[in-house]
Amino acid sequence: xxxxxxxxxxxxxxxxxxxxxxxxxxxxxxxxxxxxxxxxxxxxxxxxxxxxxxxxxxxxxxxxxxxxxxxxxxxxxxxxxxxxxxxxxxxxxxxxxxxxxxxxxxxxxxxxxxxxxxxxxxxxxxxxxxxxxxxxxxxxxxxxxxxxxxxxxxxxxxxxxxxxxxxxxxxxxxxxxxxxxxxxxxxxxxxxxxxxxxxxxxxxxxxxxxxxxxxxxxxxxxxx
Numbered sequence: 001x002x003x004x005x006x007x008x009x010x011x012x013x014x015x016x017x018x019x020x021x022x023x024x025x026x027x028x029x030x031x032x033x034x035x036x037x038x039x040x041x042x043x044x045x046x047x048x049x050x051x052x053x054x055x056x057x058x059x060x061x062x063x064x065x066x067x068x069x070x071x072x073x074x075x076x077x078x079x080x081x082x083x084x085x086x087x088x089x090x091x092x093x094x095x096x097x098x099x100x101x102x103x104x105x106x107x108x109x110x111x112x113x114x115x116x117x118x119x120x121x122x123x124x125x126x127x128x129x130x131x132x133x134x135x136x137x138x139x140x141x142x143x144x145x146x147x148x149x150x151x152x153x154x155x156x157x158x159x160x161x162x163x164x165x166x167x168x169x170x171x172x173x174x175x176x177x178x179x180x181x182x183x184x185x186x187x188x189x190x191x192x193x194x195x196x197x198x199x200x201x202x203x204x205x206x207x208x209x210x211x212x213x214x215x216x217x218x219x220x221x222x223x224x
Contacts, residue, residue, distance in 0.1 A: 001036065002065055004119075006052050006110075007043035007073030009204060010127060010213075014045060016199040021045075024207070027214045035221050048098050049074040049106045056110050060117035070114045073124040073183075075165035076203065078103050083138045083148060090147035096161075104168055111176050123173045123180040126166040127187050127209065130194050131159045133202025159191070186216045 005011050013024040031037040042055060052074065059070075078098035086094060098106070107123075114121040135155055139145045149155060166184050173180035187209065188194045197209035205213060 001067065001069070002038045002040070003069040003071055003122075004040045004059065005043055005071045005073070006047075006056055006059075007071070007124070008047045008077050009043070009045040010076060011041065011071070011073045011124070012043040012045060013210065014204050015207065015210075016201050016204050019200075024210060027210060027217070030214060031217060031221070034218065037221070043073070046077055047074065048078045049103060049110065050078075050098055053106060053110065057113060060113045060119070064117055064119050068119045069122055070119045071122045071124060071181075072107070072110060072114075073126075074107070075103070075126045075169060076129075076162065079162050079165045083143055086151050087139075087143040087147050090144075090151040092151075094151075100164065100168060103165065104172065107169065107172050108176065111172065111178055115178075121178050123169050123178055125169055125180065125182050125184040126162065127183050127198075127205055127213070128166075128189070128194060129159060129162050130191055130198050130202035131155045131157075132191070133195070133198065133200065134158055135202075137201040137203075156191075181216060181220055183213055183216055186212045 013027060015022050015024055025041075028037075028039040028041055031039060042059075044051075079096050081094055081096050086092065111121045111123070132155055135145060135148065135158065139148065152158065170180060170182075172178070187197055197206055197212060198204065199206050
């Protein structure tokens with residue numbers, strides 16, 4: 001089985017440990033050994049669906065092998081805000097990097113292009129984030145936590161907003177009759193239980209979190 005992955009740092013395998021980012025390719029290697037999967041990982045740190053569209057379009061124009069899958073994992077960066085600006089002016093009006101309606105349109109377009117190319121798209125829901133850790137992380141270099149909280153209303157607004165993007169992905173999968181893998185449900189829903197599965201930034205899955213993702217893929221492939 002061949003699979004191409006377009007996504008951000010989650011499926012890139014990025015870890016934040018002891019203040020340093022590293023990349024762990026173990027999940028791809030293990031799937032190759034266990035299931036004979038040939039994974040071409042084109043995920044990029046900080047990528048959004050908009051940034052990925054040119055690469056997806058080029059990939060769809062190339063000749064494909066029968067039965068090739070294309071995994072899409074976006075949303076974590078799309079729903080992010082310019083926190084430095086919010087820290088300076090917490091009463092301002094701001095848009096995230098990819099507003100929901102734009103995110104929906106681009107994701108749907110990507111699904112359509114992949115299907116037209118003869119490949120099979122598979123959408124991935126988003127692992128949850130740890131709100132308090134993420135807020136501390138974005139304020140680590142001097143941004144005002146008080147001002148950002150003033151704009152948010154409460155710290156869990158970060159969690160709820162990111163969850164909406166995961167729900168959009170599921171909705172696109174259902175409307176377009178596209179296969180999807182529920183990574184979000186593999187993680188604990190309660191923040192206190194979630195902590196061990198995320199890195200210190202509250203976003204990237206820790207090694208334990210990456211193991212949950214790997215196990216989710218294994219379960220899907222075993223059923224297939």
